Each structure stands twice: as C-alpha cells, then as structure tokens.
Amino acid sequence: MAVYTNVDPDELAALVARYDIGTVVSCKGIAEGVENSNFLLETTGGRFILTLYEKRVKADDLPFFVDLLDHLARSGCAVPAMIHDREGAAIQRIAERAACIIQFLPGISLTHPTPRQCEAAGAALGEMHRALEHYPGARDNSMGHRHWRDIADATGDLDAVQEGLQAMVEEELAWLDARWPNDLPAHVIHADLFPDNVLMLGDRVTGLIDFYFAATDVRAYDVAITHAAWCFSDDGRHCDPTRAAALMHGYRSVVVLSEAEVAALPLLARGAALRFLLTRAHDWVHTPADALVTRKNPAPFLARLLRYRAPDAAGLFAA
Amino acid sequence: MAVYTNVDPDELAALVARYDIGTVVSCKGIAEGVENSNFLLETTGGRFILTLYEKRVKADDLPFFVDLLDHLARSGCAVPAMIHDREGAAIQRIAERAACIIQFLPGISLTHPTPRQCEAAGAALGEMHRALEHYPGARDNSMGHRHWRDIADATGDLDAVQEGLQAMVEEELAWLDARWPNDLPAHVIHADLFPDNVLMLGDRVTGLIDFYFAATDVRAYDVAITHAAWCFSDDGRHCDPTRAAALMHGYRSVVVLSEAEVAALPLLARGAALRFLLTRAHDWVHTPADALVTRKNPAPFLARLLRYRAPDAAGLFAA
Numbered sequence: 260m261a262v263y264t265n266v267d268p269d270e271l272a273a274l275v276a277r278y279d280i281g282t283v284v285s286c287k288g289i290a291e292g293v294e295n296s297n298f299l300l301e302t303t304g305g306r307f308i309l310t311l312y313e314k315r316v317k318a319d320d321l322p323f324f325v326d327l328l329d330h331l332a333r334s335g336c337a338v339p340a341m342i343h344d345r346e347g348a349a350i351q352r353i354a355e356r357a358a359c360i361i362q363f364l365p366g367i368s369l370t371h372p373t374p375r376q377c378e379a380a381g382a383a384l385g386e387m388h389r390a391l392e393h394y395p396g397a398r399d400n401s402m403g404h405r406h407w408r409d410i411a412d413a414t415g416d417l418d419a420v421q422e423g424l425q426a427m428v429e430e431e432l433a434w435l436d437a438r439w440p441n442d443l444p445a446h447v448i449h450a451d452l453f454p455d456n457v458l459m460l461g462d463r464v465t466g467l468i469d470f471y472f473a474a475t476d477v478r479a480y481d482v483a484i485t486h487a488a489w490c491f492s493d494d495g496r497h498c499d500p501t502r503a504a505a506l507m508h509g510y511r512s513v514v515v516l517s518e519a520e521v522a523a524l525p526l527l528a529r530g531a532a533l534r535f536l537l538t539r540a541h542d543w544v545h546t547p548a549d550a551l552v553t554r555k556n557p558a559p560f561l562a563r564l565l566r567y568r569a570p571d572a573a574g575l576f577a578a
Numbered sequence: 579m580a581v582y583t584n585v586d587p588d589e590l591a592a593l594v595a596r597y598d599i600g601t602v603v604s605c606k607g608i609a610e611g612v613e614n615s616n617f618l619l620e621t622t623g624g625r626f627i628l629t630l631y632e633k634r635v636k637a638d639d640l641p642f643f644v645d646l647l648d649h650l651a652r653s654g655c656a657v658p659a660m661i662h663d664r665e666g667a668a669i670q671r672i673a674e675r676a677a678c679i680i681q682f683l684p685g686i687s688l689t690h691p692t693p694r695q696c697e698a699a700g701a702a703l704g705e706m707h708r709a710l711e712h713y714p715g716a717r718d719n720s721m722g723h724r725h726w727r728d729i730a731d732a733t734g735d736l737d738a739v740q741e742g743l744q745a746m747v748e749e750e751l752a753w754l755d756a757r758w759p760n761d762l763p764a765h766v767i768h769a770d771l772f773p774d775n776v777l778m779l780g781d782r783v784t785g786l787i788d789f790y791f792a793a794t795d796v797r798a799y800d801v802a803i804t805h806a807a808w809c810f811s812d813d814g815r816h817c818d819p820t821r822a823a824a825l826m827h828g829y830r831s832v833v834v835l836s837e838a839e840v841a842a843l844p845l846l847a848r849g850a851a852l853r854f855l856l857t858r859a860h861d862w863v864h865t866p867a868d869a870l871v872t873r874k875n876p877a878p879f880l881a882r883l884l885r886y887r888a889p890d891a892a893g894l895f896a897a
Contacts, residue, residue: 265689267689267690268686268688268689271686283686283779284684284685284779285682285684285685285686285777286686287608287609287610287618288608288609288610289606289607289608289609289618290606290607290608290609291606291607299606299608299618301684363604365603365604365620366603366604367587367590367602367604367605369587370584370586370587371586458604460602460603
C-alpha cells in the first residue's frame with residue numbers, strides 16, 4: 260500500500276501552470292506504487308499520473324528514469340511518457356518532494372494472466388529489450404547478483420523465516436557465484452516485470468510501468484524474472500507449462516536469444532527466484548507485522564527456487 | 579487511509595457488462611473514503627467511482643443512501659448520481675461485498691478554504707437542505723445527540739486522552755441535555771460536510787460527496803457542523819470571523835433560518851464540537867497507534883468546544 264503525501268490545491272495549480280496541459284479538473288491519490296505517492300491528475304488537457312518520490316527512490320536516480328522513459332516512448336514502446344514543462348524540465352518539486360507528471364495509459368493490471376496475455380507480455384518485454392540494446396544509459400543494479408550476499412547478511416537469521424533456509428541460501432549463493440554468466444548480452448532491463456507492472460486491455464499490452472528497479476544487467480535475466488513472475492501458481496509450487504511456453508514464444512518472436520542465453524535461463528531463473536526470496540525475507544524480518552506496508556510472503560519464491568532447481572527445469576523455457 | 583479489496587478484472591468486466599456504460603478501460607484504487615474501497619473506473623462510456631462497501635457501512639442502509647442520492651441528483655444538487663444497471667438495480671455484489679457504480683464528478687477537495695469558497699459551500703449546503711425539506715426518507719442518526727453519552731461511556735477513561743476531559747464532557751453533556759432543542763426544523767442532513775467531502779473547482783462547488791453519515795436531524799445542527807468544519811484554524815483554537823460570516827451568508831442566501839434556529843446555533847455548535855471530540859476520542863483510545871487507519875487527533879475539537887462556549891460565540895454565526 261502506498262504512502263500518501265497530501266498535495267495542497269494551490270501548490271498543485273502552480274505546478275500544473277508550468278506545463279501546457281491546461282488547468283486542474285481533478286486529482287485523486289491512487290493505490291499504486293509502494294514506494295511513491297501517486298495521483299490520478301485530470302486537467303482540461305487530459306489525464307496524467309502525478310508521482311511524488313518518497314525516500315525509497317533516490318533523487319539522484321530520477322534523471323536516469325526520465326531519460327529511460329523518454330527513450331522508450333520515442334522508440335514506440337508502450338510506456339508512460341514523462342511530460343516536460345514549457346522549459347523542458349520533467350523533474351519538479353512539490354510538497355517538499357521531487358515529482359513528475361507522467362502520461363496516463365489505459366489498461367488494468369492482471370492478477371491471473373492467460374497464456375495469450377503471457378505471450379503479449381513476452382512480446383512487449385522483447386520490444387523493450389530491442390529498444391534498449393544500444394541505449395547508452397546505465398545504472399548499477401542494487402538488487403543484482405553481486406548484492407545478494409549482502410542482502411542475505413542484512414536479513415539476519417534466515418532460519419527465523421523458515422527452518423533450513425539459511426543453509427539452503429548459502430548453498431545456492433555458492434552454486435550461483437561459481438556459475439553466474441558475465442558474458443551474456445546486457446543493457447538496461449526492467450528487472451521487475453510482474454503482472455501488476457503491465458497494463459492490458461484484453462490480450463493487448465497498453466503499458467509497461469514502474470521502472471524504478473530498472474538497471475543494467477543481463478537481458479536473459481530479465482526474461483527469467485518475467486518467467487518467475489508470470490508463469491506460476493500463487494503459491495509458487497506449480498509452473499504452468501502453457502503460460503511459460505506462451506511467454507517464451509512471445510519474447511522470442513521479437514528477440515533472437517543466443518544458444519548461451521537459452522542454456523543459461525534455468526540458472527538465471529534460480530537467481531531471479533533467490534533475488535525475490537531474499538528481498539522479501541529481508542522485508543519480512545525488518546517490517547513490523549502491523550506496519551502500514553503490506554509484507555510480501557517470501558515462501559512462494561522459495562517454492563519457485565525449488566522448481567527451477569529440478570532436473571527438468573530447462574523444459575520450462577521452451578518456446 | 580482506505581481499506582482496499584482487490585477486484586478481479588474478469589469479475590469487474592462482468593459487473594460493468596450489466597450496465598449501459600461500455601467496457602472497462604482502466605480501474606485504479608483511490609485513497610478516498612475511510613470506510614470503503616473506492617476505485618476510479620474508466621469505461622468506454624465515461625468515468626465512474628466504483629465503491630465496495632466494507633464493514634462500517636451496513637448493507638441494510640444502502641437502499642437509503644441510493645434513494646437519497648437519486649433524490650438529490652434529480653433535484654439538481656451537485657451530488658454524484660448512483661448509476662443503475664439495465665434492470666434498474668444500483669446495488670450490486672463483487673468480491674463478496676456490496677458495491678455501487680457512481681457518477682464521477684470533477685473537482686478537488688480543499689484543505690484551506692478561502693472565504694469565497696466557504697460562501698459557496700454554505701450555499702451548496704443550503705441548496706441540499708432545500709431539496710431535503712420535504713424528502714420522505716429517514717434514518718436514525720447513530721452519531722446524534724441522543725447517542726453521545728453512550729459514545730463517551732464506550733470510550734472509557736477520557737482523562738487518558740487529556741486530563742480533566744472526563745469532568746468537562748460530563749458537564750457539557752448535562753448542559754446540552756437540559757437545553758437541546760427538539761422542535762427545530764429537521765429532515766435528512768449530511769452531518770459530515772467537512773472540506774474533504776466537498777469537491778470544488780476554484781470557487782465553484784462541483785460536488786458534495788460521502789453521504790454515509792447522512793441521517794435525520796435538526797437542519798441547523800448540520801449548519802453548526804459545517805461551521806465547525808470550515809471556519810477554524812487546523813488546531814481548532816481560532817475561528818476565522820471572515821470565513822464564518824461568508825459561510826453563513828452563503829447558507830442564508832438560500833435558506834431562511836427562523837429566529838429560534840439562529841438563537842440555537844451556538845448551542846448546536848457546542849454539540850457538533852462535542853460529537854467530533856467524542857468520536858475522535860473513542861477512535862483514539864480504541865485504535866492501536868500503529869494501525870492501518872490514521873487516528874484523528876481529538877484535541878482540535880476540544881479547542882472548538884471551548885471557543886463555542888465563550889460568551890461572544892453568537893457573533894461567530896452572523897451572516
């Protein structure tokens with residue numbers, strides 16, 4: 260659930276006056292984005308999302324996100340464009356926070372995607388990767404492979420989350436450290452393309468949103484994250500082969516993966532499952548049970564990790 | 579902050595299909611209404627609010643609210659109309675809750691109204707009262723004068739909120755019980771017309787919303803509540819005579835108050851301040867400090883009560 264900063268109507272009117280988007284008609288706080296305050300802003304010129312950046316998004320990173328979305332929008336990807344004011348600025352200040360006005364996109368987030376929707380999501384991921392292949396921007400992936408041991412250490416006693424988890428994570432980290440590929444194609448990736456970050460109307464993708472984990476990493480790792488996010492039962496115990504094949508088919512209809520990338524997918528998916536297992540375990544341990552933010556259960560990502568460790572895991576990535 | 583129930587996209591599409599409002603384009607949970615889950619629903623036919631009623635609104639009361647809003651909308655008041663489906667039904671079920679689709683109104687809620695905005699709010703309250711003068715609907719006011727002692731008793735030790743409060747509340751209840759008028763004009767009133775329940779664009783009222791405390795009571799008491807809600811500093815210590823006069827002028831330009839009503843206003847305002855003091859104190863004592871719902875500080879309504887007890891209080895109601 261989102262944190263909400265209140266926006267004073269006069270301050271809002273002054274902000275909107277910097278843009279060529281007319282005057283304010285309505286502004287309602289929406290329950291999207293865990294790290295930011297988001298508002299659905301309607302003006303006489305159209306509808307927009309007003310985002311106020313709370314502490315978890317670093318102000319220093321904002322120019323990267325603005326440039327990334329500008330680039331993707333110019334490349335024809337279904338992403339929300341950052342709106343620039345009359346002087347060309349996209350990053351503003353309101354209510355003592357950095358803020359951006361962003362294009363509103365139609366569509367709703369899915370909870371239980373169908374195979375056709377998985378295929379469309381895979382294709383949209385592929386189109387995003389094509390647009391980013393030669394993109395010069397870069398950002399360290401603070402949630403990437405090199406940081407997992409630190410996240411595990413900062414979590415403390417993993418056995419408090421589930422008995423036996425500490426030893427298993429140690430073993431998995433050692434196994435992945437020995438094998439993690441450093442020579443696969445890499446560029447800026449989304450790194451968090453869960454169904455709630457994809458807007459769809461029917462089987463059509465209308466928007467990829469929430470790029471605040473976007474960073475430079477192996478592109479096939481982004482495919483593995485998306486696989487882990489879209490193809491499992493809610494408890495993570497079952498990978499649906501039909502959805503998985505549809506996702507891979509959609510992606511590979513746009514991007515030609517090398518043999519080395521295809522071979523690495525099960526390993527990268529183990530990494531993806533471990534990444535979300537660790538960050539959820541960290542938040543689980545460090546968020547009071549009665550805090551404002553909903554704690555996400557790490558268990559479904561332990562289940563995914565076990566599934567990706569099974570001998571037949573490679574078959575889950577067949578297109 | 580609102581409670582959120584998730585709505586499944588397929589269930590939402592099925593609900594919307596019952597209406598002549600096209601198909602779903604977007605649906606976002608909004609941070610409005612403390613007791614319900616609210617969504618800004620866009621369809622190919624327009625924009626709407628989808629409200630799911632959580633436990634604090636009784637399902638038995640819903641037909642009253644639907645009829646009330648239907649009546650006010652037909653009377654030309656700026657209220658959100660309930661949308662009826664093809665079979666005439668306004669109350670539906672989704673996600674195991676009662677739900678309504680309601681007209682979307684432009685406008686934003688004010689935090690610090692100007693005198694001209696107070697005047698417009700007073701006039702809108704007056705127009706609502708005119709439309710309700712002969713309205714046959716009725717509902718017991720569970721937050722009304724007859725229930726305040728019960729709320730005080732249920733709160734427990736008021737001195738835990740502030741030392742000396744218990745004795746003061748006892749004294750005030752006795753004073754009000756001896757004088758509360760039972761012969762003033764009464765009909766259904768809003769009973770909670772705070773600035774966040776009024777949508778405005780500039781100085782124009784575009785909507786009165788959140789009628790879930792509406793009930794039968796003395797109309798001048800509704801004026802007193804609105805006075806307490808619109809004319810004070812945030813801490814409740816200062817009543818702004820300019821805003822107060824503007825509010826009263828706006829209201830009395832529409833409704834002619836009797837001499838008895840005017841004379842009763844300071845007493846009714848003491849009651850209004852006590853009502854919000856008691857319900858906030860109750861929630862303060864019974865809501866854990868770390869709960870999802872923000873506790874509202876009772877102190878600003880104690881300050882209002884003191885102001886309304888001052889010898890010159892009648893002057894605060896001059897138009």
